[in-house]
Amino acid sequence: MKRRIRIQNLGGAGALILHRPHPSVQNLARQLTAIGLAVSTAWPDPGPDILAADFLFFDADMGHDAQFPWEPGGSPMPMIALIGSEAPGRVEWALGIGAHAQILKPVGDSGVYSALLIARDAFDARRELSARIADLQARLDDRKSVVQAVTLLASRGMTEADAYDELRQMAMRWRITVEAAAHRVIARLAEGGEGDGRRHSR
Amino acid sequence: MKRRIEIGLLFSRTGSYALLSQACRDGALAAIAAVNADAGSDITFVPVERDPGGNIDLYGPYCEEILRDTSARHVIGCITSWSRKEVIPTLEKAGGTLWYPAPYEGFESSDRVVYMHACPNQHLLPLLDWALPRYGRRAYLTGSNYIWGWEINRLARETVMAAAGEVLGERYLPIGSPDIGRMIEEIRITRPDFILNSLIGRSQYRFLAAYHQLGQSDPHFRPAICPVLSCNLTECELPAIGAAAEGLIAAGPYFRGVAGPAEAPAFGSSFEAAAHDAVTELARLLAHRPGTETAGLTELLGTGRDAACTIDPETHHRTLPVLIAQSRGGVFEVIERRAEVAGDPYLSRSGPARPAPGLRVVS
Secondary structure: OOOOOOOHHHOOOEEEEEOOOOHHHHHHHHHHHHHOOEEEEEOOOOOHHHHHOOEEEEEOOOOOHHHOOOOOOOOOOOEEEEEOOOOHHHHHHHHHHOOOEEEEOOOOOOOHHHHHHHHHHHHHHHHHHHHHHHHHHHHHHOHHHHHHHHHHHHOOOOOHHHHHHHHHHHHHHHOOOHHHHHHHHHHHHHHHOHHHHHHOOO | OOEEEEEEEEOOOOOOOHHHHHHHHHHHHHHHHHHHHOOOOOEEEEEEEEOOOOOHHHHHHHHHHHHHHOOOOEEEEOOOHHHHHHHHHHHHHHOOEEEEOOOOOOOOOOOOEEEOOOOHHHOHHHHHHHHHHHHOOEEEEEEEOOHHHHHHHHHHHHHHHHOOOEEEEEEEEOOOOOOOHHHHHHHHHHOOOEEEEEOOHHHHHHHHHHHHHHHHHOHHHOOOOOOEEEOOOOHHHHHHHHHHHOOOEEEEOOOOOOOOOOOOOOOOOHHHHHHHHHHHHHHHHHOOOOOHHHOOHHHHHHHOOOOOOOEOOOOOEEEEEEEEEEEEOOEEEEEEEEEEEEOOOOOOOOHHHOOOOOOOOOO
8 A cells, every 4th residue: 555645734743852952952953943843852851741742852872761651662642763872772772662763863954854754654553553453452352252142142042143143233233343232232131131031122 | 355255156057957057057157246246245256166067976076076175165056956965965064055046846954055946835836726726627747757756746646636636647757868759648648637847858848849749739738728837947948948838837936027126137037046146145144244154054044134035044945926927929928926935845834825635626
């Protein structure tokens, strides 16, 4: 699939640079301003503003976990590592904390625009994948409920295939997932006791 | 005693875009002469020239030569984006500044470059905004195979699609290639509403001649119905195009004969005007400020800016008027005039000029 780059909405976005004062920070800020972003800087404590940033540039050389008020890899915005030392330990830390793109120090005259686009794309892709994985995981966890609901329905005198079909029909009627429908069926049939099943409408 | 300041000129006087280089060089030299003749100024410019002859691999070395072997810190030069990108590393290394006098595709804002001509929010977007309602939304895109054509056509495609239009074809030719047959054939078959022409040099002249021919045999392909639009076509190429130039439409910040400030000289083209303005602007930034000869752009624009300076200190792009003109009887006649607009290289500042994504015209 060919991905089209969105170029329209960088204007007015906010970038936070988490780095001690340094010529590289100036060059980075100049590029960001030219591109149209509002720039703020902080070191070492980003303060609560970090949560409002649309893009976060962080120092991969001196940075540490405690600077970020979220679990490693769980940033609410794209993160771009500012890498001076390419020592494997620092690259590993930058990856672990969740870098979506990187810029090498010293920061020169270019490189920021492509880093913004790549970081945002990687961030979006990772978030979309995480959401899908969470959804699939939840469904996987609910396999037991589906089996239980099918068994309950089947005990009303249909085959397992018909029972499963019935469950799917319910999910469609209620506009919910099969797993959620299974939970309802279990709640209804199991708590109401065996004898209550006939009230269940077709 | 005037301060003697060397400035570099880096233009190819031969090669496929020599006409544009000549225009820029003429503009720069005229401005240098004007600065030197100005009794009220304390500076004299001494041009240092290098001619890469249209060879892309000579721009970097020649720029380095100027910055290394002479005292020049400012270079007026380059026509293609390719050559501009070639010299930027050299400028960075040697602390030089390039004053770039050609229209370009945007998405750059080097600390080492002043962009004196128009970028897409000053040429392509207003041109399409004007043309789509007039001619239709079915586009055919052409270009020479390098970054100018690629990016102009990418933006054009995005704009046309956002306006619920259609791109019927998009085709590129190597710089200098005369093989325009396939493009013409595709255009003949697809019958677009307009053609966006980002070809340069010889390919462009061949293409325009062949398209003119096509218009002779089929009235659909005449300027009134299916015009050819350009963002970089100026008077300096009309002689090379000849009769096929009739009806071509171009966007630009200046066309010959357009009234400017009373004291401004008349220019042959916007290329000439931009190069002239580059030298004039540089002179204004350096004049009566001894010691600024070696100052970087940030310093020059930071403290030396006066109200008349039209260069944005953040993007190094200029505020320029937007004119749309049509070639009629060998001259460009302005048919649409829009307000001056600041250069917005990343299209991140000038919201309303762009159609909102997803917005569709409901008919």
